[in-house]
Amino acid sequence: MDTNISFTLKVWRQNGPQAKGHFDTFEMKDIPGDTSFLEMLDILNEQLIEAGKEPFVFDHDCREGICGMCSLYINGHPHGPAQGATTCQLYMRRFHDGDVITVEPWRSAAFPVIKDCMVDRSAFDKIIAAGGYTSVRTGQAQDANAILISKEAADEAMDCATCIGCGACVAACKNGSAMLFVSSKVSQLALLPQGRPEAARRAKAMVAKMEELGFGNCTNTRACEAECPKNESIANIARLNREFIKAKLAD
Numbered sequence: 629m630d631t632n633i634s635f636t637l638k639v640w641r642q643n644g645p646q647a648k649g650h651f652d653t654f655e656m657k658d659i660p661g662d663t664s665f666l667e668m669l670d671i672l673n674e675q676l677i678e679a680g681k682e683p684f685v686f687d688h689d690c691r692e693g694i695c696g697m698c699s700l701y702i703n704g705h706p707h708g709p710a711q712g713a714t715t716c717q718l719y720m721r722r723f724h725d726g727d728v729i730t731v732e733p734w735r736s737a738a739f740p741v742i743k744d745c746m747v748d749r750s751a752f753d754k755i756i757a758a759g760g761y762t763s764v765r766t767g768q769a770q771d772a773n774a775i776l777i778s779k780e781a782a783d784e785a786m787d788c789a790t791c792i793g794c795g796a797c798v799a800a801c802k803n804g805s806a807m808l809f810v811s812s813k814v815s816q817l818a819l820l821p822q823g824r825p826e827a828a829r830r831a832k833a834m835v836a837k838m839e840e841l842g843f844g845n846c847t848n849t850r851a852c853e854a855e856c857p858k859n860e861s862i863a864n865i866a867r868l869n870r871e872f873i874k875a876k877l878a879d
């Protein structure tokens with residue numbers, strides 16, 4: 629049975645990318661355990677608005693683990709303490725009466741703060757625009773069905789495609805590396821025959837864009853894999869490295 633909890637909530641407030649930030653502290657009372665984390669923040673904002681204060685800014689959209697917008701760093705973990713779940717899939721029953729809950733934005737040079745805990749993740753869009761697509765003609769649906777793909781390759785490509793581009797991998801990494809994101813996006817196409825014709829160009833272009841945008845290098849700490857809400861594997865990073873080296877050698 630769900631019980632209500634009361635706890636101390638510390639949230640990061642920052643007016644813009646160059647502004648100095650600080651924590652605001654709130655005492656949250658009698659929050660039902662079946663309240664989602666974002667609903668709890670909605671309650672906070674209703675209280676702030678009623679008191680004539682500025683609401684706390686955070687990102688969200690689908691609220692069902694699909695869009696990757698809910699980018700909150702909670703008690704030292706991207707998306708909080710639940711494994712394989714986004715912030716919007718986190719419920720207050722995970723916490724205890726009397727807890728101190730600290731909420732911060734993704735901290736990475738490549739993700740500047742827009743306001744409070746909303747960050748600009750358009751760097752990911754730029755990496756996708758550099759090559760995370762296929763432009764070859766694949767024909768009609770029946771043509772796609774005529775291309776045989778092994779069950780293993782189809783399953784693996786689908787696992788890679790579950791990356792929602794939330795940026796938790798970057799936030800978790802001490803180097804601010806985007807390798808798990810980029811490698812998942814490269815892998816989902818490299819594993820399928822439709823993605824092969826442009827595989828070399830794609831790997832080179834996406835890695836170059838990632839480096840240009842200021843993401844750090846991967847040093848295999850595996851923090852990204854541990855914190856990814858979609859359980860993406862660092863085997864994808866090994867695959868990206870192979871794709872990239874192959875493409876460079878072919879040059």
Ligand code: FES
Pocket residue numbers: 687688689690691692693694695696697698714715716717
């Ligand atoms: S709001 Fe869409 S994944 Fe959380």
